[in-house]
Amino acid sequence: MHLSKLLWKNAFRHRLRTSLTILGITIAILSFGMLRTVISAWYAGVDASSASRLVTRNAISLIFSLPISYKDRFRQIDGVQAISSGNWFGGIYIDEKNFFPNFAVEMENYLKLYPEFVLSPEQVAAASRDRKGCVVGRKLAERFGWKIGDSIILKGTIFPGDWEFVLRGIYRGRDKTVDETQMFFNWEYLNETMLKTVPRRANQVGFYMVGVTNPNRAAEVALAIDRTFKNSLAETLTETEKAFQLGFISMTEAIVIAIQLVSFVVIIIIMAVVANTMAMTARERIGEYAVFKTLGFRGYHIAGLIFGESLVITMTGCVLGIVLTYPAAKAFGSTLSNYFPIFNVATSTIYLDVAAALLVGIVAAVFPTWRAVTIRIADGLRRIG
């Protein structure tokens, strides 16, 4: 026999109590994992950002546009490799609850900037050739059952009217961090329509997506772009795609902080629950620990038994919690795919789960161990009988 066997047997001596404690830890780890995954999903756009892409927008605010005439001047700036104009379209498919991101872009240029959107060159060419052509992500196509050649009508919000598109391509993400719920259509279609209906809004773009030749020179290129348009009617603000995405997240920072706080509160609560269980356990077994000490076992043996038992309980709950996190995240992600297009359990979340469970197991055992180790043998033996 080894003492680890005793440790395992001790952990399940009170089956109901241990089972309920494990259940509590499982729920806590599941909740912690889900909340951390929500935070990861919040930052999904940031994580998917490329260091070789810059976003140029109006320096005053994102809601102000930039002239399309800037595009040619971009190409003259050293370090700029590719460029695509783009507009947030904000169209609605049938009903507002069907929300998905949709953009007017220069199709070929834009898709070249995003090699992580995988689709055949034929589909890109078909989407570019057809003025009303559009490309959507795989998840979006699956959500509405769209197939190549289908007609899609969006109701414009920023650009009024009913807008008809023809699905010419469906992209897949190169990996699971790529958002497959977006729609892109030809900017020319938007611009031509604006020229006819609201001419003052024509030849304007919401942003420029700029590809740089060397990611290490991104900051330098961004400065060069903004310097180029200094003192013009529409000054620019250029930043990396990551900084641009972080700018959006900073608007909702309070929510992210609140979620983070709740995730830590969950861990603190379960820490108290496990500490209570371990305190009860150690109090009940104080006589046994005295017997162990009488037989010659030392303080570290007793500490090993209590810490080990605490860790067996917390790590069992942790493993169950982690196992359940994956199906729970899948169900949660598919239910809320409108809000969280990328909802994957990150490896770092699993590491955090394990670290939290270890912390709970260790902290919960500290006080009972101290009590069991420091109590006089004679006093401990008096607790028996």
Next chain:
Amino acid sequence: MNQTKPPIVRIRNLSKSYRRGSQIIPVLEDITFDIPDGEFLALMGPSGSGKSTLLNLLAGIDSADTGSILINGVEITTLAETELARWRSLHVGFIFQFYNLIPVLTAFENVELPLLLTRLSRQERRAHVETALRVVGLADRMDHYPAQLSGGQQQRVAIARAVVTDPTILVADEPTGDLDRYSAGEILDLMDRLNRESGKTIIMVTHDPRAAEKAHVIRYLEKGELSDASQ
């Protein structure tokens, strides 16, 4: 017959008191006596007389205020806590009133516990445990848990645990205090056999005159003082 043997336990001027708030309560006062090797000694006396305290001091699980306890040449009152723990594991076998077996371990595993502190191999430990359980007559109950054994059988497992390391002295605190008359008789016979056949020095605290009858020597403790009465 044991009086001629050299003492294995030498106690000199041993005193112990407890503090209760601001009050100091003396429990043992200036105790001096020897226990020869192979002795079966019974300590008797009324409740609160200091019997168990004296037993705890002899077993190294409590510390004296003053005085000396020399066991088999080792002055245990000067040993540090870790040295004392190691000394206990090698030289003292304990038999408790309530057996104090670990309920989630089998009889075999309970007896094996003290051997986990030794460098014996798994096979050697098994051989020692089987021998100890055979000595106490429980070779056929090795895989039974304490709850599956009677009180007498549990105490026999506890005795097997006490002797499995072949300790220098066996200390027993009311070993028959929780047993019926028949089982108590069996336990006392077993202890007597261990003393006679294996030459184990046994120090037993008891209230029971019938239990004390098995001992070679009976000493009485009253108000912290030891009388010389013996049989």
